[in-house]
Amino acid sequence: MRGEASRRKRCLLLGVVVVVVVVAVLAVVLGLTLNRSSDHLRSTVIGRCETFLKKNTDVSRVNDCERIWGAFEEAYVGKDPCDVPAEAYNPLIISVTEHVICNTMLFWSKTKAMVHAFTDNRECLVTLEDTLLGFIFDELTWCSKNGSKETFTTGCPGWSECQNNPVRSFWMRASANFAATSCGNVSAMLNGSLESPFSSTSVFGSVEVKSLAPDKVGSLTVLLVTKETDTTTCASSSFQSLRSALDPKIAYNCRQVPYDQVENCISDPEIPCSDCL
Numbered sequence: 001m002r003g004e005a006s007r008r009k010r011c012l013l014l015g016v017v018v019v020v021v022v023v024a025v026l027a028v029v030l031g032l033t034l035n036r037s038s039d040h041l042r043s044t045v046i047g048r049c050e051t052f053l054k055k056n057t058d059v060s061r062v063n064d065c066e067r068i069w070g071a072f073e074e075a076y077v078g079k080d081p082c083d084v085p086a087e088a089y090n091p092l093i094i095s096v097t098e099h100v101i102c103n104t105m106l107f108w109s110k111t112k113a114m115v116h117a118f119t120d121n122r123e124c125l126v127t128l129e130d131t132l133l134g135f136i137f138d139e140l141t142w143c144s145k146n147g148s149k150e151t152f153t154t155g156c157p158g159w160s161e162c163q164n165n166p167v168r169s170f171w172m173r174a175s176a177n178f179a180a181t182s183c184g185n186v187s188a189m190l191n192g193s194l195e196s197p198f199s200s201t202s203v204f205g206s207v208e209v210k211s212l213a214p215d216k217v218g219s220l221t222v223l224l225v226t227k228e229t230d231t232t233t234c235a236s237s238s239f240q241s242l243r244s245a246l247d248p249k250i251a252y253n254c255r256q257v258p259y260d261q262v263e264n265c266i267s268d269p270e271i272p273c274s275d276c277l
Ligand SMILES: *[C@@H]1O[C@H](CO)[C@@H](O)[C@H](O)[C@H]1NC(C)=O
Pocket: 035, 040
């Protein structure tokens, strides 16, 4: 009888030990494999920020990557992912110091790959994604939840799922800031393969064109990238809506730029910018 009881006790104890060990192992494995997405996003953001500041030594002393991360988190952490307005990023915008060079601002719509292949190797033109904030957050996704302290990088609302989602609001705010700080003669690379290269609902059409300051910006030149087979020209009626969205004090120009010419300049960074666009 006694032996029976103690054997049962030992069995029970063994059972408990096995369960504890299994739970502990599971926790460790899960902790290692389930990437903490906040930590991952944080290291991407800080890493890109430091890369940018290493390349742009003129602004490296006046910017603090940890401070930028803090101001960024403040905008969306703990909030409903459909309730983050563009203004939530005001502290982030203020946390960054950058020098703008007049006459270099280049906007784009539906030409993202080409425009960046071009500006990556040249100093003559600068897109939003060549500035510190645009460079850091290009192609990233993030959101949190109502009342949560966490950041998620998957399962976030898509661009048009709801208006005030953290990613869309960021780009609205950053684009408005980029346009509002523009000065001199600015340009926009648009896609001549499309029937309507200008869309009033694009970020360029809905935010950037309207944020250009008429006391600082002299002109906006559309660079319409066209292939030989394209039928769209600067005469396209789509540019009527661009002209009506643009402040009348800002001069409007449009120039057709051959697609092959831009491609040629992308493959040979030695060709001067003035021969490219
Ligand atoms: C986990 O994190 C590493 C870097 O910290 C990253 O390279 C990898 O893509 C992440 N994996 C997943 C599934 O998110």
